[in-house]
Amino acid sequence: MxxxxxxxxxxxxxxxxxxxxATQRFTITEIADHFGIPRNHLVKVVHQLSTLKHVDATxxxxxxxxxxxxxxxxxxxxIIREMEAxxxxxxxxxxxxxxLLPECRLKGILNKASNAFLKTLDQYTIADLTSxxxxx
Amino acid sequence: MxxxxxxxxxxxxxxxxxxxxATQRFTITEIADHFGIPRNHLVKVVHQLSTLKHVDATxxxxxxxxxxxxxxxxxxxxIIREMEAxxxxxxxxxxxxxxLLPECRLKGILNKASNAFLKTLDQYTIADLTSxxxxx
Numbered sequence: 001m002x003x004x005x006x007x008x009x010x011x012x013x014x015x016x017x018x019x020x021x022a023t024q025r026f027t028i029t030e031i032a033d034h035f036g037i038p039r040n041h042l043v044k045v046v047h048q049l050s051t052l053k054h055v056d057a058t059x060x061x062x063x064x065x066x067x068x069x070x071x072x073x074x075x076x077x078x079i080i081r082e083m084e085a086x087x088x089x090x091x092x093x094x095x096x097x098x099x100l101l102p103e104c105r106l107k108g109i110l111n112k113a114s115n116a117f118l119k120t121l122d123q124y125t126i127a128d129l130t131s132x133x134x135x136x
Numbered sequence: 137m138x139x140x141x142x143x144x145x146x147x148x149x150x151x152x153x154x155x156x157x158a159t160q161r162f163t164i165t166e167i168a169d170h171f172g173i174p175r176n177h178l179v180k181v182v183h184q185l186s187t188l189k190h191v192d193a194t195x196x197x198x199x200x201x202x203x204x205x206x207x208x209x210x211x212x213x214x215i216i217r218e219m220e221a222x223x224x225x226x227x228x229x230x231x232x233x234x235x236l237l238p239e240c241r242l243k244g245i246l247n248k249a250s251n252a253f254l255k256t257l258d259q260y261t262i263a264d265l266t267s268x269x270x271x272x
Contacts, residue, residue, distance in 0.1 A: 001139055001220050001250075008226045015236055036232045076245065084137050090144045096172045100151055105265045109212065113256035114137075120249035129241045 007083040009037060010045045014054060014079065014126045018071035025064030045083075052082055076129070077121035089114055143219040145173060146181045150190060150215065150262045154207035161200030181219075188218055212265070213257035225250055 003011075013031055020026070028046055032039040046065060050057040056068040067074075081087065089110040092098045100106075139147075149167055156162070164182055168175040182201060186193040192204040203210075217223065225246040228234045236242075 001137060001143075001216070001223065001225065002227070003137055003225055003246075007137075011226075011242060012234065012236060015240060015242065034235060076242075080137070086138065089137065089139055090147075091138070098148065099170060100148060103266070104151060106147060106151065106212075109257065109260050109265065110139075113253045116256045117249045117253040120252045121245065124245050129245065130239070 001089070003080065004083075004085060005041070006045060006085070007080055009035070009042060010049060010083045011076070011079060011126075011129075013042065013045060013049060013065075014067070014071070014074060015129050017055065017065070017067045018126045019130050020066070022067065025058065025062070025066050027064045030064075048083065054079070071127035071130070072125045074126040075122055076124045076126065077118045079126075080118065080121060087114055087118075137225070139216065140219075140221060141177070142181055142221070143216055145171070145178060146185055146219045147212070147215060147262075147265075149178065149181060149185060149201075150203070150207070150210060151265050153191065153201070153203045154262050155266050156202070158203060161194065161198070161202050163200045166200075184219065190215070207263035207266070208261045210262040211258055212260045212262065213254045215262075216254065216257060223250055223254075 002008075012035055016031060016034065017026070028042050029039050031046075032042045046055060046057065049055040050065070050068070053068045054074055055065045057063070057065045088107070090107060092101055092104070092107055098104070138144075148171055152167060152170065153162070164178050165175050167182075168178045182191060182193065185191040186201070186204070189204045190210055191201045193199070193201045224243070226243060228237055228240070228243055234240070
């Protein structure tokens with residue numbers, strides 16, 4: 001049970017930016033090189049972070065990205081809700097509709113567990129994840 | 137964020153068996169056909185469930201599998217701990233060691249969240265997942 005690389009990379013970009021001077025901008029290539037991730041894996045990630053206003057992106061010669069809001073305003077639980085393709089821990093319709101439906105109560109119980117997972121992460125912001133943070 | 141198919145199928149096998157007459161045995165082929173899953177996807181799953189004594193397997197003409205213990209003795213949280221390839225929600229060493237290490241606190245916080253997820257599931261057994269169960 002793992003986060004998708006997409007969400008993982010999104011979190012890494014935000015943590016990286018939160019550790020930099022708030023006014024400094026970085027290109028996607030610079031961040032991709034820093035993490036050893038192919039640039040094209042980060043393009044969509046950064047685009048979504050920009051759409052969500054978690055990063056502020058500008059084009060041009062001195063363009064690049066920086067955090068769009070303070071790191072202590074970016075909730076880790078919300079990032080996962082926003083970026084994960086699905087929060088359904090199992091897919092009861094693959095391969096084909098599961099014959100245990102509709103009586104099976106697994107999905108409802110997994111949803112409860114998933115909510116407990118996200119509720120834990122709602123207690124933390126990107127600012128709590130960095131080396132500058134206080135221990136929790 | 138999803139369980140692997142391996143764990144998902146393990147849970148389905150256990151739920152299926154818990155809904156049958158406790159003395160009746162089913163072959164892997166019968167269960168695979170019931171769920172529309174290729175038989176070879178279930179072989180390793182059933183082998184592990186047998187090793188863990190969650191199912192009782194016999195060979196031969198009247199062989200097959202049935203639950204190895206009562207459904208109310210099989211904890212859902214433990215099945216996930218036993219069957220998931222990893223409980224690490226992110227892999228900080230892919231691709232290559234993440235440069236945010238060792239100060240980054242994401243992994244520790246995700247582990248807390250993962251524990252909350254499993255703790256929720258520790259409240260339920262396979263018997264709670266079937267149509268015969270009381271609502272929770």
